[in-house]
Amino acid sequence: MQARKKYIFLTFLASWLLLFFFGGDQLRRFAFFSKRKAEARRNWPHWTDRSLLKRFADPEELQSDGDPSLPSPRERRAARLSVYKNSRCRMETCFDFSRCEKHGFKVFTYPRERDQPLSESYGKILASIERSRYYTPRPEEACLFILSIDTLDRDHLSAQYVHNVDEKIRGFPLWNGGRNHLIFNLYSGTWPNYTEDLGFDIGQAILAKASFYTETFRPGFDISIPLFSKDHPQRGGEKGWLYQDSIPPKKKYLLVFKGKRYLTGIGSGTRNALHHIHNGKDIISLTTCKHGKDWEKHKDTRCDKDNVDYEKFDYQELLHNSTFCIVPRGRRLGSFRFLEALQAACIPVLLSDGWELPFAEAIDWGKAAVVGNEKLLLQIPSAVRCIHPERVLAFQQQTQFLWDAYFSSVDKIVHTTLEIIKDRLLPQRSRSRFLWNTLPGGLLALPDFSTHLGDFPFYYLQRGRTPPAPAEHGKLSACHNTYPLPHLFSGSSPSEKFTALIRAVSPVGSPSQPILRLIQAVSGSQYCAQILVLWSCEKPPLPSGKWPQTTVPLTIIQGRGKLSERFFPYAAIQTDAVLSLDEHTSLSTSEVDFAFVVWRSFPERIVGFPARSHFWDAEQRRWGYTSKWTNELSIVLTAAAFYHRYPAGERPAGWGAWPRPSLHLTLSPRYYHSLFTEYLPAGLRELVDSLATCEDILMNILVAAVTKLPPIKVTQRKQHKETVPQQVGCKDGDVGTPQSRERSPSPLHSPPAKVKGTAGAASVFSQRQDCLNQLADWFGYVPLVSSQLRLDPVLFKDQVSVLRKKYPHLEKP
Template sequence: GTSRRRGPPRTCGGTDTLGTMAPGGSQAAWPRWADGSLLQSFAGAGELEGDGAAPSPSPSPKARRAARLGTHQRRRCRMETCFDRSRCEQHGFKVFVYPREAGVPVSDAYLNILASIEESGYRTADAGAACLFVLGIDTLDRDRLSARYVPGVGEKLRASALWNGGRNHLIFTLYSGTWPDYAEELGFDSGQAMLARASARAETFRPGFDVSLPLFPAEHPRKGGEPGCLRQRALPPRKKYLLVFKGKRYLTGIGSGTRNALRRLHDGKDVVSLTSCRHGRGWQRRKDARCDRDHADYEKFDYQELLRNSTFCLIPRGRRLAPLSPPQAACVPVVLSDGWELPFSEVLDWGKAAVVASERLLLQVPRPSPPPPPQQTQLLWDAYFSSVDKIVRTTLEVSAPPPPRRPPGTARGAQRLPAQIIRDRLSPHRSRPSDRFFPYAEIRTDAVLSLDEHAGLSTSEVDFAFAAWRSFPERIVGFPARRHFWDAERQRWGCSAERSNELSIVLPAAAFYHRYYHSLFVRSVPAGPRGLLGGGACEDVLLNLLVAAATKLPPVKVARRREPEQPGDQPVGRGEGGRGAPPCRRARVPLPAAGLLQHLPGAGVLVCKGRGAGGCREPP
């Protein structure tokens, strides 16, 4: 009268196998599909990418529990819980780089990162005064199968007196994990350290604590870098293709589902989607009937030419997040990679420079209206990605702890009055003309009004210029405007004071600008070249260079009630010329500063004759 359960009985005691009754009455165990002996029939020798590598020993249960506990604690780390702000209060944000160990190999890419830190204004040689610590051990490539993998990092860190469980440390990583799942493993316990890593996954990324890096190649230049490829003035520039992609077609593993469907987009006219099966070891055993035909099309097109001649560039799911080629080529990225944290997402609004959608909508992505302008990609490339130095400086600025919160009205820089006039005498060692751009602690307001002794401005003109600056706080807003030029005969830069619609700089003789540019002036121009700015108009031109390089925007000229007569282009002293219009002086710009002149707009000064942004116009 009782019913019997059919099928395999359940086992007790916490075992992980199920049993069936054999014909003889004995219980036979089900096969364990994780056994390597059962998987050998599915893969030949040398076919897998990991073949030939020595198998890593299985960790003990105690080690697995410790790893799980450490992972849980690391995911909960934030600035408030895993960063000691007290180290930054006395000396400010200073970075200490561990000394390199003799005999330990270091890649060129990591050497460039360390050199950029040492040349920045954040570096300190005193570990006791440091707010942030950077390892001297190369941690960029944490793929165990890579020849650049550095073993034994965890043991070296635990032996260091500065490690302190990773607190106040920043670790740079470009490649983490290994085949086949490419999990985010570093091969050592990072503790409470902040991670600056490329191809960061959103599920493990700690906002406000970690930094998402761009994946840059080993040959990426340390300084300077190639400019963006956008040369046309048309908005938007006309391109031959609408959408392009050229990359690997994974036959198995991560991203294989999305990349195998890319061939459906290819029509050879508006959309060019090229894939190749040739990657990894043993790809020939897994190739399908389309591999040979796809590879023939793959070799017909040059990747860089495709990028430069396409409006959109597809970035599908892969084992790493795509490198920086699309932004440099002024190609708007179409990111179809769920779960990736885009580079510098903490400070960059990628929605204005890229199309981000789910990879499940590969064949249904609507064309944005209007699409992001390619000029946005050029701005990101020039300001953040074109060199290792820019990547490192952005990383350090993002990693710096925010200032402590203060009650409303007591924060430094709060404006209680329309203006603050501080009468102060500069010390004798700061008597050069360029020293007026030094970030003095007495300057507490955001707006800085720069005047010389001949700037005869009325109170209404100052009020009008300040109102214009509030509409354009990132630009230089002033009255005297000039046009810079290169004097080939005298081998120096000069500026012309002749009346013309072609204006490129606004002189700080009577101008408003943000106090941030004082700090930028000191950090971006080395002390040696700054010492050469003792005379001439060099400091005026250089300030315009820095602002143009930082914003990619022209300055703003404010029209006066009556423009004074301006002298001709001749080297005269300050004090000659009309009311409030300092004459233009010739100056030899130091070589490090002259490299910034490519950012100075040729004829793009904004002219304001009425209050607010509506009263401003581009010159005809």
Template sequence: MCKPGDKLRIHIYPDVKKDSSVIISETYQKILNVIRSSIYYEPDASKACIFVSSYDTLDRDPLSPDFQKNLPPFLPLDNGKNHLVFNLYSGTWPNYNELDFSDFNPGYAILVKASTSYTHYRPGFDISLPLFSRSHPEKGTTLSVMSNTVISGTGYDEVNIGNAAESTVANSRTNLLVFKGKRYIYGIGSETRNTLHHLHNNKDILIFTTCKHGKKWKEWKDERCIHDNREYEQYDYFTLLSNSTFCLVPRGRRLGSFRFLEALSYGCIPVLLSNYWVKPFEDVIDWSEIVIEGDERNLLQLPEILRSIGWKKIAKMRSQSIAIYETYFSSVERIVLTTISVLSERIQSQLSLNSFMWNLVNPGFTSFHGAIWFDGDFSYNLHDYPGYRNSNSFTIVIYVNRAISAANLHRLIRVVSKSQFLSRIIIIWALPISSPLFIGRNSVSFFKVPIELIIPKIKTINAKIYPYEAIRTDAVLNLDPESNLSAEELDFAFLVWRAFPHRIVGFSARDHYYDDVQSTWFYTSKWTNQYSIILLDAAFYHRYYSWIYTHHISTNIALNRENNENLEFNDLFNNDMLTDDSLCLDLVFNFLVAHITREGPIKVTQRKKTSNSTLTDANTSKIESFKFHKKCFSTLINSTFGYLPLIKSQMRFDPILFKDPVSNLRKKYRKLEQMK
């Protein structure tokens, strides 16, 4: 049983690797991969409270090439109680009966299903999914990439999505309403699609359909088919999406349509023509703020309705459509994790988030939003998350895992303790020798700020960003023990972080680039005109990211290590020999924050180096270090995250009047001009 207060534990059974007769489609394998790599996966069936069968139930249309013939008639365990059954296609020609699973009975299972109607939907029990293609990425790409970037592998050929997020400004698109798709000249669904041509005005409403569908389309073709087929071939669908305010999403053979996610991903406001369709996750997402719901019976009223919508509402709906897609639908991983979040809320209904949180907070400004990233194990108080309250102080965390003189450490503490915003200093002592005597109970009398010493039980690199209970401020400054920053620099950086609490704010910037010859992304420490990474030798971040890293990322790494996956990479986080090399941890942390926020880090001041230490082990050659960092970067992209979430930036924050030819008396941070 799943009890309130307990984390969901999901078990997948049986082990189909031992049964050669069982075939799993690529799409269902992605779903199983996401569950197995998540914190919800439970390998021990006796400890689980939710079960997912390895038998592929996604496509139950016997006419489909992905239809699985060898499924058992019932779920093997307890007739489906506490089971999730995923399904995208049910029923077959000609009636497409919604509950026809072709000789498979889901029993008492929760149906996680696409194309669900209100007639058969069980509110508070079943979960409605969007229809997505077999090429939908397992761990999706971000829309927040550099302009004119072509992303392939999305399931829709090669698509230019670089300007999708940028074109959310009202009146920036020339077309009012567009649609391009099949007509269905016979059979179920044809009643709606056969009448769409009445909307076409060849000006700002463009409707292009084709009769070419199925084996018998020539037998049923009418006098419009020749003209429709010719026009259909002349227009590129994704160009239409990019230049339209609204996109028509009529029902297909079933109630759901691929056009729904396609429209959302382009910031094209979906106009639904699918009566009685239960929209994806509509128990928690308020779709009235994102889509226009039309009526199949009143098709000709649509143009008047759309023209009456004001530009302010259009801009808001358009930005929310992109944000909703990015947060909940951009990959199989996000769809599955959202499903689990919905299920978790039902069990712990007294602590559930309202639709305001699910519909995102101000998506045009900050990307830290969406209920999928709010972890009840961390806090159910909204103010504990980035961006929901002002922070007046910060905590410094100094991770000491290499020999350092007591004098240097004393000097650092004495300098940074002069900061007017500093709350306390936490020193993580990961050395076998004793800590200096000045780190003790009387530290307040010496440094005017409390100092707490923590000796981690397991001396791995993870201790550097662990969410210690001693950290009581939202803002955390991770500082290298050999840092040469001044208190004035820290104060300025903290004020910048207060304006952007959902980002990493720091001093040491790095970048990544794409090598066309090797067809690979690389990390680089060379100085360029842009950056995408802020090193943790001197960086501010919200303490929630430490929680997410510790309980999500490092947990998954440990789980993969037990399964002997990426063993060499995972040894970095579990082997004492590699604790001196923190760059890979910096990369993981930057990947994580960019993955959550869809925004890049922020560099402050002109400083290029913040300490006298080096990032690599003294016993490790530069060549070996480069190979290791290359492997780390590659593994993060190809395995841990499955894509490159890093966002490039060319922005640097300096104080007002920085290096301006005015009196120093007018400058608040005048000493920063002398730092290099």
């Protein structure tokens, strides 16, 4: 009996629980349970005075749960799993590190077939790789492989869609399931959902893709790249549009957008709502319905007015005159206007939920963009209004830096992609985010040189400070009336000594030769640590006892007859400063001392004596090179100049040395020397060696490309002989006589000097102009920066006592 009651009670209790679980929502409608009068669900109220209220959305929009044409989360997840079968790939599991151990980070591009279609953009990508220092024509040396099949446009409705990619790549013997391969893609999927489908199985390949969705992105393995057009320049690229800072950084418009809105389909939700924030004053948000072939079938009541307002403003004018630019998603997550806003110094306000931002592994976008939320569109105007002017100015400056460093050309986009992959191979020697996000940028800060910021010439400080704490400055949040400006990173001062490197191309026959007098003058400097003589002559140098007796070490280094060898990173150079000299240079000890003191204040620049300038010849439509005395200079010749060392590499075979005293000479990691030997491609150095009078121009261009600053000329010394150095050996009769020379013009109001070898001088200038134009073609632009500055000592030529002057000998003729 007791058991029967127990079973009846349990059955009754289970029935009540099921009733409340499945019918609870209906039970709440009864007054007995809800303690209020039962009522039916009402529709959205229709207010009688709604015409007087500002309408942000129609009632039908508020009751809608979303665009029914958009795929559900479950459908998106299923599509992702079908496309990315290796979604758990990481560098540790899907990349063969052993291929990179023997030959380093080398990249091989598959040979191209004649009948294989190739888009203009993909051709630029392949050309960037093949012109770079990473490229190798031998697959057995390669660490990374690039397909010759165009995979940029994987929209099967596109004319550039390549069919049967799966069958083609399976026939490649190097494919190996995609391991150690890099695939580039700009467009994936097609109408109406634009999924991540590439139309082929990428296997274990790294995917460098535009419009990358965070759910399909494999962190630490894939790379998000920006969407760029086919007209994006191969190299060089245009400069940013922010020519000068305005304080406060206020422009005509606060927030702008001008673009197409999609009436239906994916991406239409955000763009259809942009008209709500338009006020016609400082916020301009213009959209047009004219998009696609059948836009008139889907036009709404707002289209006619929007189309009229759209034509009232010029897009380029809005970019130039606005502080913030809205960058909403399109059909895909990325859009061209992202790079357009960066170039225009118009701070991007990103409205693209789920977008993995380009190069986010290295770039801190919180310092250059405002990351918004598509669902919080109406909060954007108030959020950007309360950003402090100091922070706005910092945002604008950072957009210009990022544009110039990583996005202004296809070369920089491709090289940034490769450098990020290279950093993953040796994480302990990878660049810090500080190097990626500050001048001169990650591409020019070689981790092989150093990972300590104080070793670079850009971060020298007289007083060290604590580094900035990482902060996400760009997240859309509440107003902040103060903006913590980034502190200067702790550093140190450059060394107080220098190493003199003299390039000798003529045999020494008498004690009165210029090189011997030069050694005596340089060794007399209180800042000189040692003197290195780069012997580029087949005849042996003088015996150890016949060189001048100096108070500093003197070492002879055997050269190989190449002009570029003067910028090799010799391990004997242990000082930060290098004084580069030619054998015929004439300097006094006072000039050397003063130039070095100036260099210590500008360690990132070239500081020296002989100055030259470049100009654009409009008639011949080419760059010109001149030594005329003008009010500007852009080149300081390395025949007598200080610059910062920048070491890396290994000692080439066949190098020898006659040390005095004995020194073990090898090549080890140094800065501008490292950039010259490691950053510049081998083909560019070979070009310099073939042109005979080009290495100093290349060094000036390299330093200007890094610093964006001109060199510094010191003192009034103007005359200098430019020679064509010998590359093979020294013949009898060449003692003290260069093959050809040119002399700087005589001072104004003085009789013209009779210069021998006029034809030789013209030949030198012709070669140097050819050099400048070939380097301009290689870089895509001329990085040289002109200056009207010359530094002289205080009290220079003032009518005061000589005893009060620190460098009185500089005034002697």
